[in-house]
Amino acid sequence: DTEVTQTPKHLVMGMTNKKSLKCEQHMGHRAMYWYKQKAKKPPELMFVYSYEKLSINESVPSRFSPECPNSSLLNLHLHALQPEDSALYLCASTPVQTSSGNTIYFGEGSWLTVV
Amino acid sequence: AQSVTQLGSHVSVSEGALVLLRCNYSSSVPPYLFWYVQYPNQGLQLLLKYTSAATLVKGINGFEAEFKKSETSFHLTKPSAHMSDAAEYFCAVSDKYGGATNKLIFGTGTLLAVQP
Numbered sequence: 001d002t003e004v005t006q007t008p009k010h011l012v013m014g015m016t017n018k019k020s021l022k023c024e025q026h027m028g029h030r031a032m033y034w035y036k037q038k039a040k041k042p043p044e045l046m047f048v049y050s051y052e053k054l055s056i057n058e059s060v061p062s063r064f065s066p067e068c069p070n071s072s073l074l075n076l077h078l079h080a081l082q083p084e085d086s087a088l089y090l091c092a093s094t095p096v097q098t099s100s101g102n103t104i105y106f107g108e109g110s111w112l113t114v115v
Numbered sequence: 116a117q118s119v120t121q122l123g124s125h126v127s128v129s130e131g132a133l134v135l136l137r138c139n140y141s142s143s144v145p146p147y148l149f150w151y152v153q154y155p156n157q158g159l160q161l162l163l164k165y166t167s168a169a170t171l172v173k174g175i176n177g178f179e180a181e182f183k184k185s186e187t188s189f190h191l192t193k194p195s196a197h198m199s200d201a202a203e204y205f206c207a208v209s210d211k212y213g214g215a216t217n218k219l220i221f222g223t224g225t226l227l228a229v230q231p
Binding site for chain 1: 147149151156157158159160161164166167205209217218219221222223224226
């Protein structure tokens with residue numbers, strides 16, 4: 001089973017709201033990722049967790065706050081977002097990163113609209 | 116730094132025709148290369164990957180890609196296009212960040228349209 005599950009699939013939030021995106025995988029992968037994808041653009045890396053510790057933050061604004069409560073779960077907490085943050089947010093995971101050839105598996109994504 | 120370049124942001128073929136999507140890479144070391152497909156309103160699905168085991172890589176849905184070091188290319192092909200192949204295709208190279216963590220560096224994508 002190569003499945004990364006993301007909830008919710010669609011989220012509409014106001015600029016003063018606090019919401020969270022959730023991601024779950026049961027493949028035993030120890031690296032998990034958040035990507036942001038704007039329309040007609042490739043995905044852009046936001047965060048990487050390795051063994052439940054944040055290993056990469058690609059200079060993402062603090063209104064995005066990631067959390068990895070355990071090896072299967074990854075959250076992205078959202079607060080005071082701007083309309084330009086509207087995008088598809090993709091979660092991904094990969095096995096222990098001993099090789100650059102490991103496949104990174106993506107979820108279906110969460111469509112976020114900020115109004 | 117490693118990178119990939121996809122030539123042609125839009126490719127249109129007729130159903131049953133050959134599909135050729137181009138990807139060239141830039142890497143100082145043997146690269147790990149991937150092709151992902153994204154259907155409308157969906158996430159990314161791995162089509163195939165090159166990890167130096169064989170230069171001709173077969174993937175899902177009848178797609179294949181050939182790694183050509185002399186041309187620094189990893190073009191994606193399918194002999195006969197089907198309507199269901201209409202999607203966005205991304206070529207990507209895997210890189211190490213900070214010496215340990217995998218990250219994918221994506222090309223700009225090619226939107227494949229299949230005409231009946």
